[in-house]
Amino acid sequence: MREKVVIALAAAxxxxxxxxxYQIFLVLPDEALQGGIYRIIFFHVPAGIVGMIGFFIAxxxxxxYLVSGDLRHDSLSASIVExxxxxxxxxxxxxxxxxxxxxxxxxxxxxxxxxxLVCALIFFGYLLLRRAIDEPTQRARLSAALTIxxxxxxxxxxxxxxxxxxxxxxPVLTIRTGGGHxxxxxxxxxxxxxxxxxxxxxxxxxxxMRQESTAREIDSLRRAAHV
Amino acid sequence: xxxxxxxxxxARKDLAIELRTKESLNAAGSFAIVIxxxxxxxxxxxxxxxxxxxxxxxxxVFAFAGALVFNRSFARELPNECLDTLLASPLSxxxxxxxxxxxxxxTLLVVEFVSLFVxxxxxxxxxxxxxxxxxxxxxxxxxxxxxxxxxxxxITVNLRLRELMLPVIIYPLMIPxxxxxxxxxxxxxxxxxxxxxxxxxxxxxxxxxxxxxxxxVILSDTILVN
Amino acid sequence: xxxxxxxFMFYGFLAAWLIVLLYVVSLARRGTRLAKELEDVKxxxxxxx
Numbered sequence: 001m002r003e004k005v006v007i008a009l010a011a012a013x014x015x016x017x018x019x020x021x022y023q024i025f026l027v028l029p030d031e032a033l034q035g036g037i038y039r040i041i042f043f044h045v046p047a048g049i050v051g052m053i054g055f056f057i058a059x060x061x062x063x064x065y066l067v068s069g070d071l072r073h074d075s076l077s078a079s080i081v082e083x084x085x086x087x088x089x090x091x092x093x094x095x096x097x098x099x100x101x102x103x104x105x106x107x108x109x110x111x112x113x114x115x116x117l118v119c120a121l122i123f124f125g126y127l128l129l130r131r132a133i134d135e136p137t138q139r140a141r142l143s144a145a146l147t148i149x150x151x152x153x154x155x156x157x158x159x160x161x162x163x164x165x166x167x168x169x170x171p172v173l174t175i176r177t178g179g180g181h182x183x184x185x186x187x188x189x190x191x192x193x194x195x196x197x198x199x200x201x202x203x204x205x206x207x208x209m210r211q212e213s214t215a216r217e218i219d220s221l222r223r224a225a226h227v
Numbered sequence: 228x229x230x231x232x233x234x235x236x237x238a239r240k241d242l243a244i245e246l247r248t249k250e251s252l253n254a255a256g257s258f259a260i261v262i263x264x265x266x267x268x269x270x271x272x273x274x275x276x277x278x279x280x281x282x283x284x285x286x287x288v289f290a291f292a293g294a295l296v297f298n299r300s301f302a303r304e305l306p307n308e309c310l311d312t313l314l315a316s317p318l319s320x321x322x323x324x325x326x327x328x329x330x331x332x333x334t335l336l337v338v339e340f341v342s343l344f345v346x347x348x349x350x351x352x353x354x355x356x357x358x359x360x361x362x363x364x365x366x367x368x369x370x371x372x373x374x375x376x377x378x379x380x381x382i383t384v385n386l387r388l389r390e391l392m393l394p395v396i397i398y399p400l401m402i403p404x405x406x407x408x409x410x411x412x413x414x415x416x417x418x419x420x421x422x423x424x425x426x427x428x429x430x431x432x433x434x435x436x437x438x439x440x441x442x443x444v445i446l447s448d449t450i451l452v453n
Numbered sequence: 454x455x456x457x458x459x460x461f462m463f464y465g466f467l468a469a470w471l472i473v474l475l476y477v478v479s480l481a482r483r484g485t486r487l488a489k490e491l492e493d494v495k496x497x498x499x500x501x502x
Binding site: 132157 | 378399403407431449
């Protein structure tokens with residue numbers, strides 16, 4: 001049943017992506033000030049947002065694990081963190097490439113890039129922690145604790161670095177500015193690509209979670225056989 | 228009240244051990260001085276710009292020295308199953324964490340003031356006039372660092388590669404704290420007049436301390452359960 | 454400038470897809486490894502019994 005869900009998600013994502021790529025490359029015009037490079041935004045921004053949302057969804061499942069003790073919640077939390085780290089990396093790398101053209105430097109210590117990097121590092125540490133613990137219950141407990149610390153800290157990181165540094169482009173999406181800053185056609189494509197990337201993320205997380213349950217099955221078989 | 232007494236008991240025990248062996252103090256202190264020495268080769272130490280980067284330099288030194296202190300903090304409980312004994316005792320997990328954090332805090336503060344003294348000499352920066360505000364910043368920021376070190380010391384104590392995992396995990400988490408401490412130290416050393424910016428960073432330090440101490444107390448049972 | 458702009462846009466898209474592709478490949482490899490391990494352990498258990 002789950003395979004079917006994953007395939008359905010992946011297929012929907014593929015269709016959306018194909019449509020969006022067509023829009024991005026063949027329909028939408030170049031941006032007035034930036035030229036062609038702006039098209040990166042269609043992957044850069046959704047990847048970043050999906051990554052951030054992912055960390056907080058993982059937080060929910062981490063807390064749920066601590067309450068319920070069901071290891072499946074831990075598996076889901078870990079899978080979502082892993083996928084979110086991948087998307088945050090995409091966000092950072094594409095942002096860096098865009099910055100090279102627009103700002104002339106591969107890396108600029110502005111607050112959004114820096115905060116994303118810090119979040120990526122925090123949760124990369126999470127992935128390292130999980131690899132270092134073999135016992136599943138202990139791993140789940142300690143991962144949940146780190147997820148809670150990581151998410152709370154991410155909020156503080158974002159706010160504090162925002163006060164500390166600031167030269168990223170300001171908000172242009174309608175939900176933050178109330179309209180008028182971005183061409184509606186572009187914004188429409190951006191939203192559609194956000195959906196596409198969310199679907200990809202969900203599919204990947206489900207696949208990863210399936211692997212986690214296989215690992216648990218192996219673990220319990222080994223223990224039953226005293227291997 | 229019981230909780231406070233228990234935490235102080237743990238802190239007193241750790242500090243007594245530390246005073247007797249001085250292992251963390253020596254290690255962290257020498258490490259800090261060596262780094263200050265190394266950095267003196269990285270740029271011109273006597274110039275004016277030293278006061279600009281002084282804050283950053285000091286807090287990087289403190290963060291690295293802190294890692295040594297935090298690693299020892301729980302690791303010293305491993306031989307002879309001391310950690311299991313502590314957990315089996317009537318001590319609450321939270322008081323254990325807070326107690327260890329207190330001990331780390333005191334140890335790290337000692338290292339910091341020694342480093343400040345050496346820094347003033349090596350880099351020709353006068354700080355004696357600013358001792359009070361500096362002490363306040365050091366105290367606040369060091370508490371944040373210590374509580375993170377204590378709780379993550381507990382998390383990583385039984386892992387292989389503990390000495391590597393602990394810094395890798397806590398440094399990104401500490402970043403808002405370090406930024407605040409660095410900015411405040413820089414402003415103090417540069418003699419800048421009190422500004423709303425200073426208040427802002429001070430508030431961030433306090434928020435960080437309160438939030439993470441609360442989280443540590445709430446999660447200590449989850450992390451230290453046997 | 455136009456050509457450079459376009460080249461970098463291409464790099465950007467390439468980077469995004471490559472990162473995700475690398476992750477998918479690593480997932481696939483982990484999947485096959487786990488499946489094989491499961492088979493091995495199942496065989497081990499059935500041989501014992």
